[in-house]
Amino acid sequence: MMKTIDRTRLQSVMQREQKKFVDERPKSKALFERARKKWAGAFPPFVREAQGAHFFDVDGHRYTDFCLGDTGAMTGHSPFATVKAAEEQMRRGITLMLPSEDAIFVAEELQKRFSLPYWQFALTATDANRFSIRLCRQITGRPKILDYNWCYHGTVDETFIHLAANGTAGPRPGNIGPPVNPTITTTVVEFNDIPALEQALAAGDVACVLAEPAMTNVGIVHPQPGYHKTLRELTRKYETLLIIDETHTICAGPGGYTRAENLQPDVIVFGKAIGAGIPGAAYGFSQELADRIVARQELENCDVGGIGGTLAGNALSLAAMRATLTKVLTKEAFDR
Known part of the structure; x- marks a missing residue:
């Protein structure tokens, strides 16, 4: 028998991860609060720099970038x-x-x-x-x-x-x-x-x-x-x-x-x-x-x-x- 998804639990996990995301990125949050006065949108990590296959946000987190600017940086950031x-x-x-x-x-x-x-x-x-x-x-x-x-x-x-x-x-x-x-x-x-x-x-x-x-x-x-x-x-x-x-x-x-x-x-x-x-x-x-x-x-x-x-x-x-x-x-x- 196929198991059903527990959507209440799923929502709880999502809320927990969203809170963790926000709490770990205070500088991105501050920039978002500043930016939301100019445009509507979700809460992204704000990028400090990008090189090759990675970028860093303003809070110092390092990311492996699988998007690469939607292929604009297909060859890696800033060759x-x-x-x-x-x-x-x-x-x-x-x-x-x-x-x-x-x-x-x-x-x-x-x-x-x-x-x-x-x-x-x-x-x-x-x-x-x-x-x-x-x-x-x-x-x-x-x-x-x-x-x-x-x-x-x-x-x-x-x-x-x-x-x-x-x-x-x-x-x-x-x-x-x-x-x-x-x-x-x-x-x-x-x-x-x-x-x-x-x-x-x-x-x-x-x-x-x-x-x-x-x-x-x-x-x-x-x-x-x-x-x-x-x-x-x-x-x-x-x-x-x-x-x-x-x-x-x-x-x-x-x-x-x-x-x-x-x-x-x-x-x-x-x-x-x-x-x-x-x-x-x-x-x-x-x-x-x-x-x-x-x-x-x-x-x-x-x-x-x-x-x-x-x-x-x-x-x-x-x-x-x-x-x-x-x-x-x-x-x-x-x-x-």
């Missing part, structure tokens, strides 16, 4: 090479609205790793996803994207859609102030459901599929054998572009999941770890896509096109990316 490059660049200029040689180097390095020839930069993977979606809609003339139920692509408005138990699409619960009902902008299917994918693409209104190689925000949901091959075949069949968001799956190797599994996307997006936590992101695209973008470009309107930003591709971010790619996210590091 020496990235910190050194950032310090040197800050003395030379932080944001210039002009390119540095680092931008060329990073683009060349990303081409070697991911085989896509053209690269642009943003501050976050959310922005890189948004910009990529805009470009795909522009060059296909189609209004919608397709994504997967309970996927994660940052705070991209089009992705806050889900399938209810009865299969009906609608806004995700908790979606704050959606600009429009996401069913207007997005078609959603279950990951690994090939018949649903083909049915959705056959409608002919999907500009791009936005996909994680493996879903990473509802546990880990791996693709079924052959799924990515079929996904690529179907997107080509229905003239739909394919964006692969590698922001979390870049941990699969120097070229992320894309190179490890020989995926062939039109666009690749990633952020977070590429700068070891210093804000930065990149999105790369194929020669064919680049040609189509140039053919639709109107230079006199580029400032109001909804792509890019004042700090996108800034000198500090690019210096951090270069150092991280060459001295932290190396083949040798992945091999270890």
Whole structure:
């Protein structure tokens, strides 16, 4: 017979551990009392410093960090090479609205790793996803994207859609102030459901599929054998572009999941770890896509096109990316 959980005892244990947590962290508590005047929230330990796989709170407690800034510090907190490059660049200029040689180097390095020839930069993977979606809609003339139920692509408005138990699409619960009902902008299917994918693409209104190689925000949901091959075949069949968001799956190797599994996307997006936590992101695209973008470009309107930003591709971010790619996210590091 299955034992039931004694919820009264469970609540008592929880209260005891919460009290212990608070009592052992008087400095964090004091900072929380100060902070709660500014924002609402729970009681976190306030961090004093972080290095490698560990951090210390203001009360002196040492933690092994299994979150690592939600992969922003995937390579460990404050890797020496990235910190050194950032310090040197800050003395030379932080944001210039002009390119540095680092931008060329990073683009060349990303081409070697991911085989896509053209690269642009943003501050976050959310922005890189948004910009990529805009470009795909522009060059296909189609209004919608397709994504997967309970996927994660940052705070991209089009992705806050889900399938209810009865299969009906609608806004995700908790979606704050959606600009429009996401069913207007997005078609959603279950990951690994090939018949649903083909049915959705056959409608002919999907500009791009936005996909994680493996879903990473509802546990880990791996693709079924052959799924990515079929996904690529179907997107080509229905003239739909394919964006692969590698922001979390870049941990699969120097070229992320894309190179490890020989995926062939039109666009690749990633952020977070590429700068070891210093804000930065990149999105790369194929020669064919680049040609189509140039053919639709109107230079006199580029400032109001909804792509890019004042700090996108800034000198500090690019210096951090270069150092991280060459001295932290190396083949040798992945091999270890």
